[in-house]
Amino acid sequence: MLEMPYLNLIVDKNISIDGIISRAEHFAKSITDDEIKTTEITTIISELAYNIIKYSSEGVITLSVDLPNSLLIIAEDNGPGFVNDFEAAMQDGYSSSGSLGLGIPSLIRMCDDLDITTSSSGTKLTCVKEL
Numbered sequence: 001m002l003e004m005p006y007l008n009l010i011v012d013k014n015i016s017i018d019g020i021i022s023r024a025e026h027f028a029k030s031i032t033d034d035e036i037k038t039t040e041i042t043t044i045i046s047e048l049a050y051n052i053i054k055y056s057s058e059g060v061i062t063l064s065v066d067l068p069n070s071l072l073i074i075a076e077d078n079g080p081g082f083v084n085d086f087e088a089a090m091q092d093g094y095s096s097s098g099s100l101g102l103g104i105p106s107l108i109r110m111c112d113d114l115d116i117t118t119s120s121s122g123t124k125l126t127c128v129k130e131l
Helices: 017-031 035-055 083-089 103-110
Strands: 006-012 058-066 070-077 113-119 122-130
Touching (some): 035 070
Antiparallel strands (some): 058 070
């Protein structure tokens, strides 16, 4: 059986975000020669990691190549979620933390398919990126 490429990234306040981003970029380069896709994958992971650090104490981001030719990215955290702000968070410019409010809307644009579930005990984001 063919083993597909896989990367598991632990995210917490004690781990360097730059290191996480570097590992994600290296992984992306190993699965695609397309520089734009590599940049998009790296940007997606950067956004997810920063959100985990900003809104939660810890989380995990898993990347796995899925046939045919797509990357499955799953980010999970144990933060308070954003149930009350869910619809607003999907719009450019909305931020509950004083940032630019471009994070989730940029994920919507970069992911070919995006599913977000959130509750008071955490958030799970599933992104499919075609390679």
